Amino acid sequence: MPKIKMPTKSPHIDMTPMVDLFSLLLTFFMLTSVFTPQEPAPVDTPFSVSEKPKPDADIMTVVMSADNRVFFNVDNGRDTILHFRPQILKAMGERYNIVFTPQELRTFEKYSTSLGVNIHDMKKFLAAKDSKEREQFEKGIPHDSIDNQFGYWVLYTRQINPSVQALIKGDNNVEYPLVKKVLDVLQDYNVNRFSLITSLEDVKVTSTEAKK
Numbered sequence: 001m002p003k004i005k006m007p008t009k010s011p012h013i014d015m016t017p018m019v020d021l022f023s024l025l026l027t028f029f030m031l032t033s034v035f036t037p038q039e040p041a042p043v044d045t046p047f048s049v050s051e052k053p054k055p056d057a058d059i060m061t062v063v064m065s066a067d068n069r070v071f072f073n074v075d076n077g078r079d080t081i082l083h084f085r086p087q088i089l090k091a092m093g094e095r096y097n098i099v100f101t102p103q104e105l106r107t108f109e110k111y112s113t114s115l116g117v118n119i120h121d122m123k124k125f126l127a128a129k130d131s132k133e134r135e136q137f138e139k140g141i142p143h144d145s146i147d148n149q150f151g152y153w154v155l156y157t158r159q160i161n162p163s164v165q166a167l168i169k170g171d172n173n174v175e176y177p178l179v180k181k182v183l184d185v186l187q188d189y190n191v192n193r194f195s196l197i198t199s200l201e202d203v204k205v206t207s208t209e210a211k212k
Contacts, residue, residue: 019102038058054167054195054197056078056167057075057076057077057078058073058075058077058078058154058161058163058164059074059075059164059165059166060072060073060154060157060163060164060165060166060167061073061167061168061169061197062150062164062166062167062168062169062182062186063075063114063116063169063170063177064168064170064171064174064182065140065171065174066171066172066173066174068140068174068175068178069116069138069139069140069141070116070140070141070143070150070178070182071113071114071115071116071138071140071141071167072114072116072141072150072154073112073113073115074088074153074157074161074164076109077161077163077164082161083109084157084161085108085109085159086106086108086109087107087160088119088153088156088157088160089104089105089108089122090105091094091156091159091160092119092121092122092149092152092153092156093122095152095156096119096120097125098119098120099123100122100123100126103121104123104126104127108122108126111126115138115141116138116139116140116141117137117138117139117141118137118141118142118149119149120137120179121137124137126135129197141153143181143182143185148185150182150185151185151188151189151197154166154186154189155189156184158189158190158191164194165193165194165195166186166191166193166194167194167195167196167197167210168182168194168195168196168197169196170196192197192205
C-alpha cells in the first residue's frame with residue numbers, strides 16, 4: 001500500500017507583533033530620554049590608562065577650564081527626594097543674605113550642568129530664558145581669599161551630603177597656580193581624597209610584550 005504524502009508547506013512567521021513591540025519601545029525611549037546638556041566651558045581632559053568608572057551619584061565635580069575659570073556641580077544623591085541641590089543653594093543664599101524663592105530653588109535643582117556663576121548673579125542666571133542669555137553670567141566661581149565662594153560651595157555640599165565624593169576635571173592647558181589653589185581649598189575643607197576625570201588612552205601592546 002503506497003504511503004500517504006502530507007502536503008509540504010513553507011513556514012510562515014507573523015512579524016506584526018514584533019514590529020508593534022519595536023515601535024512601542026522606540027516611542028518609549030524617545031519620550032523618556034534626556035539629552036546631555038552642553039557644558040558651559042569645553043574641557044579637554046588629559047589621557048589616562050585607568051578604567052575606573054566614576055560614581056553614579058553622591059558626587060561633586062570641580063571643573064577647571066583652559067581660561068582658568070572654576071565651575072562647580074553637585075548632584076541630588078542616590079535618593080533624589082532629599083533634594084540636596086536646593087538645600088545647598090539655600091545655604092549659600094543664607095551665607096550671602098540672598099533669599100531664593102521656591103521656584104528658583106526648583107530651577108536650580110533641575111539644572112544639571114556645571115555652574116561658574118557668582119552667587120550675586122545667581123538670581124539673574126536662574127531667570128535667564130536660554131543658554132545664550134545664561135552664558136554672560138558664566139565668568140567662573142570666585143575662589144580668592146577675598147571672596148572664596150568656591151570654598152563655601154564645598155563646605156555646604158559636605159555638610160548637607162556627608163557621603164559626597166569629590167571629582168576634579170581639568171583642561172590640559174589649565175595653569176598650575178589654579179590647580180594648586182583648587183587643591184588647597186579642598187584640603188582647607190577636609191577634602192583629602194578625590195578622583196581625577198580623564199580620557200581613556202589606548203594602550204598598544206606588541207606581540208613581544210604580550211609573550212612576556
